[in-house]
Amino acid sequence: VDDDALFAVITRQRACRQYRDTPVDDATVERLLTAATYAPSAENHQPWVFVVVRNATARAEIAGSMQRAWETAGRAYSETRLTPAVLGDVDRGMTGGFAGAPVFIVVAGDAQRSAKPTLPSSIFPAVQNMLLTATALGLGSALTTIATVHAGELARIVALPEHLVPLAVVPVGYPVHPLAPPRREPFSEHTHRERFGNPW
Amino acid sequence: VDDDALFAVITRQRACRQYRDTPVDDATVERLLTAATYAPSAENHQPWVFVVVRNATARAEIAGSMQRAWETAGRAYSETRLTPAVLGDVDRGMTGGFAGAPVFIVVAGDAQRSAKPTLPSSIFPAVQNMLLTATALGLGSALTTIATVHAGELARIVALPEHLVPLAVVPVGYPVHPLAPPRREPFSEHTHRERFGNPW
Numbered sequence: 434v435d436d437d438a439l440f441a442v443i444t445r446q447r448a449c450r451q452y453r454d455t456p457v458d459d460a461t462v463e464r465l466l467t468a469a470t471y472a473p474s475a476e477n478h479q480p481w482v483f484v485v486v487r488n489a490t491a492r493a494e495i496a497g498s499m500q501r502a503w504e505t506a507g508r509a510y511s512e513t514r515l516t517p518a519v520l521g522d523v524d525r526g527m528t529g530g531f532a533g534a535p536v537f538i539v540v541a542g543d544a545q546r547s548a549k550p551t552l553p554s555s556i557f558p559a560v561q562n563m564l565l566t567a568t569a570l571g572l573g574s575a576l577t578t579i580a581t582v583h584a585g586e587l588a589r590i591v592a593l594p595e596h597l598v599p600l601a602v603v604p605v606g607y608p609v610h611p612l613a614p615p616r617r618e619p620f621s622e623h624t625h626r627e628r629f630g631n632p633w
Numbered sequence: 634v635d636d637d638a639l640f641a642v643i644t645r646q647r648a649c650r651q652y653r654d655t656p657v658d659d660a661t662v663e664r665l666l667t668a669a670t671y672a673p674s675a676e677n678h679q680p681w682v683f684v685v686v687r688n689a690t691a692r693a694e695i696a697g698s699m700q701r702a703w704e705t706a707g708r709a710y711s712e713t714r715l716t717p718a719v720l721g722d723v724d725r726g727m728t729g730g731f732a733g734a735p736v737f738i739v740v741a742g743d744a745q746r747s748a749k750p751t752l753p754s755s756i757f758p759a760v761q762n763m764l765l766t767a768t769a770l771g772l773g774s775a776l777t778t779i780a781t782v783h784a785g786e787l788a789r790i791v792a793l794p795e796h797l798v799p800l801a802v803v804p805v806g807y808p809v810h811p812l813a814p815p816r817r818e819p820f821s822e823h824t825h826r827e828r829f830g831n832p833w
Binding site for chain 2: 436438443446448467470471475476478479481483488491519548554556560562564565566569570578591592600601619623624625629
């Protein structure tokens with residue numbers, strides 16, 4: 434039963450790129466963050482730091498920084514690699530869609546708690562717990578990392594000290610439209626038995 | 634309902650460090666890997682590569698490499714930072730516990746699909762989906778990254794070409810003992826409002 438319920442959430446989780454301005458209350462944010470803290474981390478160091486941003490000016494600054502990073506760097510890399518449909522989706526998020534979310538959760542890793550190279554493996558599972566919980570609650574969310582292209586700017590906006598490494602910004606809010614199912618290749622195209630090159 | 638079922642799985646997921654030799658069948662492995670592929674990835678590049686290792690010799694080689702990395706590098710860093718209880722847990726996994734799992738899933742990121750700096754944010758959410766699904770199915774699992782200290786060795790064992798970056802090894806199997814609840818600090822100790830330094 435748990436497995437089916439979990440699988441149903443996992444298989445419908447998807448990046449939301451258009452948000453209603455309906456507020457998200459503290460209890461809901463607390464549920465997302467509690468879920469995040471149950472993720473594994475290297476040797477249980479729990480190096481996650483969350484800054485919950487509701488202030489409209491700060492959100493606009495962060496979204497603006499993301500948009501600039503996309504337009505000056507990300508897009509050129511992606512243009513040749515994405516289908517027009519996926520590129521359109523990403524564009525929509527970067528150029529205003531994410532900006533509409535009423536809450537941004539800035540996620541950083543504490544380099545004083547855990548060695549720097551271990552931070553991503555300790556932080557992104559926590560983010561995934563957050564995204565799944567948002568999905569189960571009917572909220573939209575997305576894992577974005579492009580704000581880390583201008584990490585210093587992001588750190589300044591939310592006053593992160595030097596030893597906290599910003600790794601993600603998660604917009605959270607209610608979706609304007611129900612999200613379509615995610616598009617994924619079958620696992621078997623990515624899976625090998627015993628050694629790479631020996632397909633599943 | 635989905636939210637409660639999900640939260641129940643999320644809050645009992647924990648690293649398993651002692652495994653039965655009961656085999657894990659293909660259908661179960663497929664469920665874990667399907668769940669993994671529903672995770673988000675940068676621009677939906679899906680850069681994950683899974684090598685499912687059941688061969689006892691290969692598993693022993695991987696576990697041996699992990700143990701050496703722990704004894705020659707990891708342990709010295711951690712000794713001063715962990716409580717004796719947590720250090721004992723980690724020791725148990727590294728010096729034989731993980732080695733007992735009947736399946737190792739080596740997880741790599743494809744640097745030809747997605748820019749290298751985006752690989753961790755695209756791979757670790759997939760690993761978390763795998764761990765949660767394992768938990769829901771009554772399986773033990775763990776997110777380990779220490780094998781990447783000797784990445785070349787790991788790549789050789791499972792024949793990964795140059796452009797596939799190994800990021801994690803996930804042992805999977807049935808736990809010898811029921812897992813105790815995870816030990817976590819409350820989210821509020823890690824959470825700030827609007828700016829770092831303004832506690833939740």
